Amino acid sequence: MAQHAEHTAEHAEHAHHAAPPWLYLSVYAALMLLLFATVAASYVDLNKYIPIPGMNIFVMLFIAVAKATLVVLFFMHVWDGTRLTWLWAGSGFVWFLILFLVFMDYFTRNWGPQSLGGATGWE
C-alpha cells in the first residue's frame, strides 16, 4: 500500500496521500508518554524545585499543549496541509488566547473579599 501512496502523491501536487503507519504509531506513543508525564507531574510538588506558585498546573498545561499540537499537526493533517489550512487552524488558537485578555480586568481590580487567591481586598 505504500507504493500506492507514493503513486498517488506523484500525480497530484496537493493530493492527500496516506501518511505512513509508523507516523501515526509514533505520535500515539508520544501521546501516551505525555499522558504518563501529566499524571506524574500532578503527584510531584514541583513548587519545591521551581518556586513559582501553581508550577504544577503550568507544567501540566504545557504538556497538554504539546499533546494538542501533536494531534493537530499529525492526526488532523495540518502538517502537510495547505497554507490556508495552517492559517485557519492557527487562527482558532489566536482567538482563544484573545479571550483570556479578560484577565486584564480581573487582575487589575479588587472584586471583594478573598479576591484573586487570598488577596484580602476591602482594605
Next chain:
Amino acid sequence: MSAEALEHAPHAVVDAHTYVAHQFEDRAQQNESYIVGMWTFLVTEIMFFGALFLAYTVYRSQYPTEVTAASQELSVGLGFVNTLILLTSSLTMAFGVRASILKQKRMQLVYIGATILLAFGFMGVKTIEYGSKFEHHLFPGPNFQWPPAHHGGSHGGEAHGAGGATAHGGGGEHSVSTTVPAPQAVMAPASAESSTEQEAFIPRFTPDEITKGRVQLYIGLYFIMTGLHGLHVLIGILVLGAIWLMIAFDHPAIQDFIPIELAGLYWHFVDIVWIFLYPLLYLIHPKPFW
C-alpha cells in the same frame, strides 16, 4: 487528488459523486475548501469551549482552596482510563481516514468501528463517574451535600496552599482533606482590629455555606464542561455510525475520503478538548489514583 490522478490510481472510483464542482479550479482546491470549512466550524467550537475554560480559570483563580478540595472528589484513575480510551480512538480514527484514502473498505469498517466502540467505552466510564457523583449528592441543586457523606468530615482542617497545586509534597496517601479552612464571612472586614468595627457588619452566610457554595460552583463547572464534551462524543458516535453504515452499503456519497477526513477532524478536536479537561479538572492535587 486530481481527476487525472484518480484515473491512473489503482482501485480508484471515478463517478458522478467525485467530480470537481464548477466553482473550483481542481480537486485540490475543492478539498482545501472542505477542510478549511471544517476548520472554521472547529474554530467556533474552540470559542464555545473557550468560554467555559475561561469561566473555569476565573473561578479557580478566585477560589483556589475550594476548587482543590472539590476536585478531590473526582477519580484520577477513571479520568486516566478515559484519556487512554480517547487517545486510542484518535489513533484508530487516523487509521480509518488513512484506509479511506487508500480505498480499503474492510479496514475502514474495522477502524471506524473500533473508534465507535471506544467512544461507547468512554461514555460507559463517564456513566460510572456521574453515577457516583449523584450517589454522593455531588450534583448542584437543593440536594447538594458538602462535605460529602462518605468522608464523614473527619480529616481535620488541613490548609491547602494557594494556587491549587501547591503544598503536600508527593502525598500518595489519602492525607488530603476535604474540609476547607473557613473563609471569612461575607461582609466581615478581612483584618478587623476592633470588635466594634466587626459589629457593624452582619454576615449573611456562615463560612460553611460560603465554602459549600464555592464547591458547588466547581462541581457545576465539572458537569457543564464534561457534559458538553460528552455531548460532543455522542454526536461523534452518531456521525461515525452514519459514516460506517454508508461505507458498509457503498453509499455513493462516501466514495471520496473527504467526508471521513472531516469526521476525523471533528473527532480529533473532541480528543483535544479532553486532553485539556483531564489535567484541569482531575489532576489538581496529589490524591489516591483510584
